[in-house]
Amino acid sequence: MPESTIEPSEPRSAVRSLLRLWPYLRPVRVRLFGSVAVAVTASCLALLIPLVLKWMVDGPVADRDPAGVWLGGGLVLGLGLLEAGLFGVRRWLVARPMARLEAQMRGDLYRQLQRLPVAFHDRWGSGQLLSRGTNDLQILRMFLTFPLVFLIVNGVTILVGFGILLSQQWSLGLVLLLPVVPLVVLCAYFESRYALAARRAQDQIGDLTTLVEESVLGIRIIKAFGRHRSQAVAFREQSHRLRTTELRKARLLADLWALITGLPDVALGAALVFGSVQVADGALSAGTLVAFLSTALALRWPVESLGWLLSISNEAAASADRVFEVMDAPVPEEPDEPEAEKRPGRDDPPAGPADGEGPDGIRFSGVRFRYPDAPEGTPDLLTGVDLHIRTGETLALVGATGSGKTTLTTLLPRLYEATGGRITLDGMDSAWLARPVLRAMVSTAFEEPTLFSASVRDNVLMGAPGATEGDLMRALETAQCGFVHALPRGVDTQVGEQGLSLSGGQRQRLALARAVVGRPRFLVLDDPLSALDVHTEALVEAALRQVLASTTALVVAHRPSTVMLADRVALLDEGRITAVGTHHELLRDNTAYRWLMSGGGEQADERIEGIPA
């Protein structure tokens, strides 16, 4: 298993990465800043406690005044309770908006994933996307709820605290300030390293998620081929990589923590000795020293927590980068957007059917295509496809395995964009049609029939959300899906990953029903009979003939039985259509076609005898 397949974007400052969250924070800014103000007040109230102590030591304690001591004690208790109450209010202020913000970001990310082209999903491991939508968003919510607020609160508390310390005894205050410069330099040094390790760990979590997902989805293959061991080894290696990175993070954090707690403690010890000498000399009151040391101790947590807060901030910055890498991925423009008019190579306006002419069917003119991630130097997969499928006609597309048949069919609903040429549907350039309009016109049943964790009804109606119960029943009947009525809850039975498991043939028939339920103007079937037994194949064929009679269809065919569904056949070879004709004509005149239909190989010619002509 390779390490992360996604190149991390340029390393950039954590602040810049986190600032990108501002559009999400804007609507909740009042509550956020309110919670910061409440927390700063609570934290500064805690700094008043040492001042009360100073008053008690120099006043009621020195004067042996019990009433004053009780008053002081009551004040300290009151301040403590107020501080706790205010921190409770802070949590109440941000908990709900932050949960909503996380849900909103997750929703936006999901929407973006749905809008991104198939080519994007080809490049990205699903685990990478999954971990960004779960783990990274959770880290961001945690950061916004707690560390962000406390970075500000603790920063302000430290400033106010040092103000109090310097005002009480400036020379002791300066002793405590001595470690600040080395601390800042060393923190910056560790932070830059921690940021890299945090990013690497999050990418590795994505890779590990991909591996686990593939192992779960492919469990049958792993078991059937006895691949548990090699999968376990791949998993161990991947998780070992993650463990190494996490340990590196822990080491960096430990070093940072040691510095952040060690240096101030040394300074505090020096201030204690220096202050005690001053008290002994009578230059400082005992109450002032107690207040000074209490204030310094009250600042320990805000200072110590900085290391932890900075590390979480770096993790959140890495998460923000990872989430925005997906959010920033370009989504193909729609023709109704103004830029569409500047689309390169699309200078001609969209044309409808000419007056007086009937619909034109599907027309490929000089269509070229190469996959965006195809290795450099390899020729285009489609080098100039010219093909006309007349209205109402069914055309079978035949070609050697890997010749690009499936690829050509994906260009029709624009799952991939053709890199050259033009495809027209009833005279309209498909590149000018908005995708939702185009996909309502072109319906597809893929070779791999994917069902979702939903009822039979929902799976089929996905093909035409506005379809009626009658349409549903007709589509099920057409695709020979009578078996659904015998399922425990009929068409309301849950199927798919989390539901009842269906056989390959049953899944394929449901996918067919989904493709035909909306009575599409254009139908694309990618080897629709591949997983059916001979008996069912005959039934589906008969039903398909009815559907195909009323639509214009492109059917990828591997076998003579599928070809027999079509009016004409086109042969795809080396990126072009090299022959078009009826099955009989091509069998008679085209050696390559004869060879393909016979299944190829040495006995091909003998088998040709058996092909229905």
Ligand SMILES: Nc1ncnc2c1ncn2[C@@H]1O[C@H](COP(=O)(O)OP(=O)(O)OP(=O)(O)O)[C@@H](O)[C@H]1O
């Ligand atoms: N997403 C992709 N990215 C890069 N190359 C791809 C992608 N999908 C397919 N290919 C390559 O494009 C070529 C054509 O694939 P395609 O699936 O269109 O062939 P096909 O004619 O339908 O094959 P088959 O008859 O085996 O189904 C293959 O070499 C394949 O490796």
